[in-house]
Amino acid sequence: MGGKEGYTKEEYFTASDDIADSIKAEYSSVSPEEQEFVNVIAQGIKDYVVQTYGEHISKDMKEMLETANKRIVMVDNEGFKNLSEDWKPESALPAPEGAAYFSKIGNLVIMRDMIEHSKVIWEQGKEMFESLPEDQKRMVLPYIRFSLVTQALIHELVHSCQEDTGEHRNKNVYRRMALDECGASCLTDKIMKERYPKGNFLESKDSKIRIDTFNYLLGKYGDEVYDVFFNNVPEVAVDKARHEELQKNIYSEFGTKKLVQVGILDDDKAGVYDHMSESW
Ligand SMILES: [Zn+2]
Numbered sequence: 001m002g003g004k005e006g007y008t009k010e011e012y013f014t015a016s017d018d019i020a021d022s023i024k025a026e027y028s029s030v031s032p033e034e035q036e037f038v039n040v041i042a043q044g045i046k047d048y049v050v051q052t053y054g055e056h057i058s059k060d061m062k063e064m065l066e067t068a069n070k071r072i073v074m075v076d077n078e079g080f081k082n083l084s085e086d087w088k089p090e091s092a093l094p095a096p097e098g099a100a101y102f103s104k105i106g107n108l109v110i111m112r113d114m115i116e117h118s119k120v121i122w123e124q125g126k127e128m129f130e131s132l133p134e135d136q137k138r139m140v141l142p143y144i145r146f147s148l149v150t151q152a153l154i155h156e157l158v159h160s161c162q163e164d165t166g167e168h169r170n171k172n173v174y175r176r177m178a179l180d181e182c183g184a185s186c187l188t189d190k191i192m193k194e195r196y197p198k199g200n201f202l203e204s205k206d207s208k209i210r211i212d213t214f215n216y217l218l219g220k221y222g223d224e225v226y227d228v229f230f231n232n233v234p235e236v237a238v239d240k241a242r243h244e245e246l247q248k249n250i251y252s253e254f255g256t257k258k259l260v261q262v263g264i265l266d267d268d269k270a271g272v273y274d275h276m277s278e279s280w
Contacts, residue, residue, distance in 0.1 A: 007088070007105055009164050014064060015106035020071045023106075027083045029076035029113045038149060042069035042109075045154050048195060049161065053187070056226035058233075061161040064107060068160055072109045072153070080112050100152040102159040109156040111149070118145040147199030155188045163231035170276040175251040178213075178264045183229040186214035206263045213262055217250060225250065 015023070028035065046065050054062060075083055088105055100111030121144050122129060129140045159180065167176045185207040192199060217225045227234075228247045234240050256274055259265040265273055 009166055012104040012164070013106065014067075015071055015108060017070055019106065020073070020108070023073055023083070023087075023108070027075050027079045028073060029079050030074040034113075035072075035074065038072055038074060038153070039069040041150055042072055042153055042157065044195070045150075045157050045191065048191060049157060049187075052191075053161075053226060053230070056223070056232050057161045057230050058163050061163055061230065065157070065161055068107070068109070068157060071107055072111065074111055074113045074149075076113055077116060080110065083110060099148065100156050102156040104164065107160065109153065109160065111152050111156065114145045114148040114152070117148055121148075143199075147196065150196055150199055151188060151192060154191050155184050158184045158187045158191075161230055163233070165231050171273070171278060172251060174259055174264055174273065175254040178254045178259055178262050179229060179250060181264065182210040182214040182217075182262055183226075185210035186218075210262050213253075213258070217253065221246060221250065 024035065030038070046068060050057070050062060050065065057065075073083065084101075087103065087108075087110075099114070099117065100109060102109055118141055122141055129137060132140065162180065165176055167173055189207070189211045214225075214229075224243070224246055226232075227243060228250055234243055254262075256265065256270050259273070260267055260270055
């Protein structure tokens with residue numbers, strides 16, 4: 001979910017409607033009706049993101065977001081693996097494990113259809129769900145699925161508004177990844193609470209600490225944290241310098257221990273990380 005793809009900025013592009021349609025034709029696991037339903041949810045999310053965070057998002061990213069709902073591909077677990085491998089054959093990274101990811105190659109949101117995931121959650125709450133009246137019980141599984149889809153969509157659409165930082169200096173790559181994930185989790189949490197309050201029951205342990213971390217940054221540094229998160233770099237020199245200073249301060253909040261806590265660094269890799277060269 002987010003992170004490095006092994007591609008460079010020059011290789012990024014936005015898939016045309018034709019390309020997006022042919023990918024869906026080959027890999028999608030959902031019916032046209034379900035796809036349309038998801039597209040409509042994405043429209044709502046998109047409008048909300050622009051309305052709420054638009055001043056912190058670059059013009060280019062906002063333009064791209066305008067048509068983002070045309071580039072959402074829903075796949076089952078096998079399709080997820082196949083599409084990831086076929087679509088990014090030169091990437092050194094294996095297919096991600098998560099529920100969904102945003103690919104700058106094509107500007108695509110590739111997400112699982114959540115059928116298997118919702119069954120797992122049903123199993124976990126089975127005792128409670130089974131005690132519900134029959135008509136409500138029937139609604140539970142579709143509702144869990146809808147909530148999972150919405151949550152993953154928000155997370156990836158938020159990522160899709162982040163300008164690439166081109167960050168390649170050792171430790172900063174990890175710090176940026178941590179900021180990306182903390183920010184996307186936090187904004188997803190805020191948007192779910194505000195727009196879909198009844199669907200926000202799926203918080204993972206990882207995301208709790210990520211949300212708290214980003215809220216801490218907002219409390220300490222103010223709303224400009226959003227500009228660093230979206231990498232919305234001002235053009236005026238004095239503002240740009242301020243932005244860079246703030247980015248440096250924010251990065252410095254992500255020490256080794258914090259990177260482990262927010263799930264960006266494995267415990268056993270922490271030692272390797274400590275020995276990487278510093279970048280400023
Ligand atoms: Zn993410």
